[in-house]
Each structure stands twice: as C-alpha cells, then as structure tokens.
Amino acid sequence: MKRETMMPNKPQADQHNEDWENLRRPRNYRQRHPFRRILILAIFLLILGGGWSLWKRIQPTQHFANLKTISHPKKDYHQAKGSFNALIIGSDERRGQTSGHTDSMMLVHANLAKHHYTVLSIPRDSRIYMPNLGYTKLTSVQSVYQDKYGSKKGITMAVKTISNYLDVPINYYLETNYWGLRSMVNAIDGITINLPFKVRLTHPWYPKDYDKTFSQGKHQLSGKMITEIVHERDSVPGTDFGRQRLQEAALVGIVNKVTDPANALKIPALAKSMSKFLIATNLKTTDMISIGLAVKGNFDAQKQVHYLQLNGKNEVLYDDILENYNEEIVLNRKRLKKIISQDFEK
Template sequence: MQENRRRRNKRQTKKKHHLWFWGILIAILIICGSVWMMWNYLNPQKHFSNLKTLNTTKTKYHQAKGTFNILVIGSDERPNQVTGHTDSMLLVHANLNSHKYNIVSIPRDSRIYMQNFGYTKLTSVQSVYQEKYGAKKGVLMAVKTISSYLNVPVNYYLETNYWGFRSMVAAVGGITMNLPFNVTLTHPWYADDQNKTFTKGKHNLDAKMVTEIVHERDSLPGTDFGRQRLQEDALVGIANKVSNPVNAFKIPALVNSTSKFLVATNMNKTDMISIALAVANNFDAKKQLHYFQLKGTNEVAYDNILENYNDEIILNKADLQKIISNKLDN
C-alpha cells in the first residue's frame, strides 16, 4: 500500500512539474507575443505610414512610408493666457528609413497674407486666430495657415512655450550647447541675468540658462537668424541627451509628462514612443540632423493687423520651393 501511495505521489508530483513547465511556457509565449505585437505597432516604418495631413497643398507632394513632417512652434504664451505670438517655427522632416532629420527654420517676421484679415507677420497669425477661435482651434488654424504658406503638408504639430521648453531641458538634466558666437543677454526673463555673456564654444547649461540663451535676439549677428542658430544648437543638445543609451530609461517618463512641456499637440503617446525608438537607434546629430534657414529680403511694409509700418521679411519663393523639393519631399 505504501508503495502504491509513493507511486501515486510521484505521478502527481510529475504532473505538477509538467503543469508548472507548460504554465511558464505559455506565459513566455504570451509575453513574447505581446512584445511582438507592441513592437509591430510601434515599429517606426509601419507606424508612420498612410499618415493624414492637416492641410492640402497646391503642388504634388510625395510622402514615403516612414516619413513625416512636424511643425514645432515656440510661443510667448504666458500661464493662464489663451493667446500667444509665435516666437519660433521649425519644420522638421523626419525620414526614419534613412535616419535623417531635416530641419527648416522659418523666420517669424515673414510677411503673409491672411484671408479676411490682410497682410501681417507669421508671428501674429497664432494670436489672431486664437483670439477669434480660442486657444486649441486657434493654434490648429495657425498650423494650417503656415502649411499653406509654405506649400508643405504637416502631419503633426507641437507647441511649447518658455516654461514648457525649460521643463523639457530640466527633465533631461540640462544640455551641452556649442554656441556659434558670443551671446549677451539683453532681454532675459530674469533681471539677474541681464547682460550676462556667454563666449563662443561649448557650455554645459542648466534649463534656466538654455531658455534664456535661445530667447536672446538683439545681441546676435543677424538677430532673428542668429536666434534660429541657437535654437538649432539647443535641439541638437536635447536630441544628444535623450538618445544617449544611459538616458533610454527616461523616455517613458518623459512621454508621460508631456503636459509639462507641450501647450498643444495632435501627437499621441504611441507616436512619441515610436519616434523615440527610431531616434535612439545609434543617433548621431552631426550626421543625421541637417539644418536649413529660409532666407529673404527685409522690407518696411504695412501690417494690416498691427495697423502700422514695420520691418518684415519677404521670402524668396524660388529658394523656398528648392528647399522643399530637395529636403522635404523624400
């Protein structure tokens, strides 16, 4: 009887081991399947295909799978305000197949015609529409207007402001900027930073000073064009910091805290994570980031919105279309 009991216990133990083995195997298969499904969903080449655009363009524009255009807007919107002027505009064309990112900086003082309003600067478009339609719809209308003006389809937009940009830099622990020229702070956000000077070259900067530097304009060569170069260098610094493998674990936390960085966007969290996965793949800013400035001529012209004459930039349409054809349509 005892022998039968031992044999029965042995069979039960063996059966339990089999159940334990198959349970673990099934769990592994479920986890692997879930990971595969998630990766398949977030895979940049598949995720960014057949994208919708926020506005139609007059010319035929080819958009390959794995490519998209983002309009990044930096506004002067203050806390608890519903309107803001556009201080900076960057059109980013991302090609996740070639891992190249072309960035076109658009002058804020570019002259534009707004239907039913008249001529004004691009910097005023956002404020005009937000006063008429409210904060959320207003910025979307501004994005569509800029898209039509450049004749380039926009898939996503991101709007940040002083506090959002500062929070973004703080979240990655500050950045290194390679200043292309000396910078003197003539209109800082904080009075104690007045007349501080940073020499040309590399500087390890905290969030406050990065935001002060990219806000500077009057002391720079080319004023607004000089500011654009500083914004470029700040973006490179942020990209280098985020793409560093040491900081990879911070990406989900950064994505989950985008409300601190962004005033408005049509991009969801899965879009952001998919982009992070693509950029984190052996990112090299010197080889993969390419920066271009739209040039034009300075003219004194009448502004129907401001009801005065002021300095405005008339963009060269031929140069604009050349950049779009060569750098944004592939």
C-alpha cells in the first residue's frame, strides 16, 4: 500500500500572522503596488520639473523682459532684457499718516545682464508741472495726490507725473521713510557707509544727536545713525546736492551688505519682509529674488555704479499749489534729455 507523503502543518502562530496580513492587505494589493510607485515617481518628476521651470523664470534676463511700465511717455521706447527703471522715494511720512512730502528721490536704471547701474539723484526742490493743478516743487507732488486720492492711488499718480516729467518709462517704484530705512539697515545688522565728506548733524530726528560729527571716510553704523546722516543737509557741501551724495553712499552700503556672498541665503527672507521697510512698492518677492540672483557675489559699486546729479538754476518763482513765491530749481532740460537717452534707454 502506497504511503502518502504528508506536508507538515504550519505552526499555529505563523498561520495566524499570515491570516492577519491577508486581512490587512486589499485583495488587489499585488496589482496596485506597482501603480503606486509609478504615481509617486510621476509626482516627484512634476515637482522637480516645476522647480526647474520656476528657476528658469526667475533668471534676470528671463524675468525682466517685456516689462509693464507705470506710464508710457515714449511709445518707441525699447528695454533690453534683464533691465528695468525704478524710482526710489524717501518721504517724511510719519507713523499713522497716509501722506508725506518727498525728502529724496533717485531714479535707478539697472541692467542686470551687463551688471551696469545708473543712479540719478533728483533735487526735491525741482520745479514741476502737475496737470490741471499748476507748477510746484517736486517735494509737494506726492503729498498733493495722496491727500486727494489716498495713499496707494496717490503714490501711483505721483510716479506717473514724475515719469512724464523726466520723459522716461518707470517699471517699479519703492517708497520708504525714516522708520523703514532704519528697520532695513538694522535687519542686515548695520552697514558700512563711506562718507564723501565730514558730516555734522544740525537738525537730527533725536535732539541728543545734535552736533554729532562724522569724519570723511568709512563708518560702521546702525539704522538709527544712517537715517540721521542721510537727513542732514545744512552742514554738508551743496546742501541738497550734498545730501543726495549721502543718500547714494547709504544705498551703496545697503547693496554691498545684501549682496555679500555670506548673506546670500538671507535674500529670500529679506525679500519677504520688505513690507516692514517699504511704505509702498509694486515690486514682488520674485522680483527681489531675481535681482538678488543677479547681484549676488558680483557687485562692485566702484566699477558698476554710475552716479549722476541733476543741476539747475535757483529761481524765486510762484508756486500754484502753495500759493506763494519760493525758491525752486529749474532743471536744465537739455542736459536731462541727454542723460535719459544715454543712461536710461539701454
């Protein structure tokens, strides 16, 4: 009689574990498992592809192309890829206020592809015509429009008026005040400012700073002292023109600090916190990051930045806004036109 070979029974514990695993797994587990891997891989590739696409879009020559302008004084104007014009406004607006006078103004042309930058300081007492309102000083334009139309619309209208006045398209504007500049400098742990001449504080924000003196040359200063220095004009050569040079020196100090390779990883965080430093701007976070990529580790103010000042004739003229006679600067329009065509249309 043939004996059957009997397979030994599995131990009870092993059988129990196998039954438990079968209960936990779906019936089509073996069929679904490869699909899940493919799905995860596809999601990973999409994320990677999206990141690469974003990286390409924020490259300066790609990001700053076919830009919109706040106004169009020149129909035939052509901007090179990787370039833009920005208006930087320093106002005397205080906390809680919705309007302010312009204390300082700089027009910046940045060609990020060629690493060439032009900074044009515009005197705040320049005589300017406001459509349907008349002649006044540049310092009053912002205040008039903001009092009439509100803070946001007012600053946009002021930028449009200045764009037409200078006869140059403007892509971006940035407005800051005392508190904004102070916060910005403090956020980057102070800056090194190279003073072009001796500065003595004659009308500081804080009375205790009165008569403080800073020698010509480099100084490592906090936000508080930087704002005191760029506000000074009575003790410096050329008064308003001297103050413009101090503001330019502060701007260089800020850019030098931000573009230091050691601070490269701080650029995105700094860009996101710009609302603390700027009262108003149409710059987006991606704009700031793209600019940071362009200048990171490749910024040399002495070689790459070209500083210009607008000069004019001082005259006592009637101010239609203030309804009185006061001293204003009548700019040399011929020289202004030459500067714009040579330095802001590349």
